[in-house]
Amino acid sequence: MNIQTRSGIKGDTPAESSATQKAYHELRRMLLTGEFLPGEKLKIDRLRTALDIGSSPVREALSLLTSDHLVERIDQRGFRASTASNENFLEILTLRCALEEMALRQSIANYSEAWEDSVVLAHHRMARESRDHVEAFEAAHKHFHMTLLAGCSLPILLKFCSQLYDLNIRYRYLAGRSLNYQKRDIAQEHAGILDAAIRRDADLAAERLQNHYRLTGAFLDGFLSSMTTPPQGRRAGA
Amino acid sequence: MNIQTRSGIKGDTPAESSATQKAYHELRRMLLTGEFLPGEKLKIDRLRTALDIGSSPVREALSLLTSDHLVERIDQRGFRASTASNENFLEILTLRCALEEMALRQSIANYSEAWEDSVVLAHHRMARESRDHVEAFEAAHKHFHMTLLAGCSLPILLKFCSQLYDLNIRYRYLAGRSLNYQKRDIAQEHAGILDAAIRRDADLAAERLQNHYRLTGAFLDGFLSSMTTPPQGRRAGA
DNA sequence: AAATGCAAAAAAATCGATATTCATGACTCC
DNA sequence: GGAGTCATGAATATCGATTTTTTTGCATTT
Numbered sequence: 001m002n003i004q005t006r007s008g009i010k011g012d013t014p015a016e017s018s019a020t021q022k023a024y025h026e027l028r029r030m031l032l033t034g035e036f037l038p039g040e041k042l043k044i045d046r047l048r049t050a051l052d053i054g055s056s057p058v059r060e061a062l063s064l065l066t067s068d069h070l071v072e073r074i075d076q077r078g079f080r081a082s083t084a085s086n087e088n089f090l091e092i093l094t095l096r097c098a099l100e101e102m103a104l105r106q107s108i109a110n111y112s113e114a115w116e117d118s119v120v121l122a123h124h125r126m127a128r129e130s131r132d133h134v135e136a137f138e139a140a141h142k143h144f145h146m147t148l149l150a151g152c153s154l155p156i157l158l159k160f161c162s163q164l165y166d167l168n169i170r171y172r173y174l175a176g177r178s179l180n181y182q183k184r185d186i187a188q189e190h191a192g193i194l195d196a197a198i199r200r201d202a203d204l205a206a207e208r209l210q211n212h213y214r215l216t217g218a219f220l221d222g223f224l225s226s227m228t229t230p231p232q233g234r235r236a237g238a
Numbered sequence: 239m240n241i242q243t244r245s246g247i248k249g250d251t252p253a254e255s256s257a258t259q260k261a262y263h264e265l266r267r268m269l270l271t272g273e274f275l276p277g278e279k280l281k282i283d284r285l286r287t288a289l290d291i292g293s294s295p296v297r298e299a300l301s302l303l304t305s306d307h308l309v310e311r312i313d314q315r316g317f318r319a320s321t322a323s324n325e326n327f328l329e330i331l332t333l334r335c336a337l338e339e340m341a342l343r344q345s346i347a348n349y350s351e352a353w354e355d356s357v358v359l360a361h362h363r364m365a366r367e368s369r370d371h372v373e374a375f376e377a378a379h380k381h382f383h384m385t386l387l388a389g390c391s392l393p394i395l396l397k398f399c400s401q402l403y404d405l406n407i408r409y410r411y412l413a414g415r416s417l418n419y420q421k422r423d424i425a426q427e428h429a430g431i432l433d434a435a436i437r438r439d440a441d442l443a444a445e446r447l448q449n450h451y452r453l454t455g456a457f458l459d460g461f462l463s464s465m466t467t468p469p470q471g472r473r474a475g476a
Numbered sequence: 477a478a479a480t481g482c483a484a485a486a487a488a489a490t491c492g493a494t495a496t497t498c499a500t501g502a503c504t505c506c
Numbered sequence: 507g508g509a510g511t512c513a514t515g516a517a518t519a520t521c522g523a524t525t526t527t528t529t530t531g532c533a534t535t536t
Contacts (some may be wrong), residue, residue: 018314027244054521056294068304076256076527078488091392098340154329160398233452292491316498316518
């Protein structure tokens with residue numbers, strides 16, 4: 001059975017080779033978009049059925065997500081979606097500002113034409129997507145920000161930034177995409193960062209990047225007071 | 239069979255409850271102490287036999303170690319010990335300096351008597367161990383450094399610092415503990431950091447911490463030129 | 477009536493077997 | 507004679523069943 005293991009038919013994500021990969025990406029998406037509540041128990045058997053794969057890949061995927069801080073592993077009591085709290089959110093914001101500033105400054109210091117090209121391209125693609133689906137825009141948005149940092153040539157730092165970015169995204173979904181952060185002129189903020197970066201003005205670029213984050217942070221902060229970590233993440237209905 | 243699953247008899251490490259935990263800690267120890275060469279293939283079956291457990295816990299442990307940057311997962315070709323390079327080492331050093339400075343400053347800003355007590359205690363225990371086993375000293379050394387940072391109340395940052403600390407340890411073992419970094423007066427460096435910290439002189443503490451790291455870094459740098467990542471981590475004999 | 481201990485049920489963890497995938501080397505075709 | 511192709515062997519990845527652990531509900535005792 002399980003013939004579509006080697007699907008490749010509807011390759012939205014590039015060639016989901018292994019079952020573990022499939023489980024990882026799908027669970028990650030579900031966690032980021034808030035399909036699991038913070039602290040919610042992640043029962044192996046439910047997921048196994050829902051994803052139509054064995055328990056081993058599920059467990060492996062959850063183990064991988066643990067290191068991304070999206071899932072918590074409880075000694076011999078399985079897994080649950082990471083809890084959420086205002087403190088956690090503020091820490092993510094703080095670390096993002098600090099680490100991304102470091103990476104951005106290094107990127108600018110390492111300036112190359114290839115990097116400039118890639119950043120401009122990423123910015124353009126993001127601008128194009130924004131009119132269409134929110135899903136695609138989010139992907140392009142992350143890509144733009146990561147491209148800005150990618151010139152730093154510090155792989156571990158980049159991984160940290162990527163993880164923090166995702167954690168932040170999760171909060172945005174948890175707070176509800178409803179709060180239209182499109183009210184602010186996001187596009188102009190992005191353009192400003194891009195402009196400072198390719199003009200190699202590190203101070204200005206860093207400042208604009210931080211403002212970009214802090215504004216979003218201020219938007220979300222407060223919305224989260226209602227959802228401080230519940231003592232037991234037991235969900236009501238099935 | 240496998241009766242000693244629930245051992246608990248010789249609880250060196252506090253109660254190795256699950257097989258996954260056992261595998262994780264043992265593999266982690268082996269990776270940190272250089273029992274696996276950088277890039278070396280980690281065959282499931284070998285490990286399964288060596289650790290006397292099934293393949294599932296081994297795979298799960300390796301998945302967890304992947305997120306600690308100690309193991310690399312290759313698409314459908316299993317796992318291998320992380321490669322090592324001078325660039326990687328220098329990145330670790332750079333990030334350690336930056337992140338630990340941030341954490342230390344925050345710890346000092348959050349000063350409390352409880353924190354002061356814990357730091358003094360950790361320092362004393364480290365000093366006591368140093369005469370005895372190297373193994374125990376390493377543990378106490380890490381504990382001292384992490385205690386210094388623990389007051390910052392930023393769990394994610396602490397986890398990053400802990401990971402980076404371990405990665406650095408690995409390089410120390412890879413370069414051979416032979417290079418007696420005891421030549422320097424490590425003890426005095428530690429005392430200096432402790433002193434500045436409990437006197438709440440953030441600038442001085444940060445400076446001393448960075449010197450502490452950079453000196454060790456300078457020691458190791460160069461020793462590593464001979465071991466830049468091999469293209470294929472194939473080990474010779476069994 | 478509350479607390480404690482016990483038993484049944486649920487869930488997690490682990491195992492061993494099977495199916496896939498990848499690597500190696502011989503063989504054929506050009 | 508060299509390059510490409512197919513068969514063989516090794517290793518990984520996955521599955522489904524079994525074992526272990528935790529949780530829940532109930533009966534008993536104080």
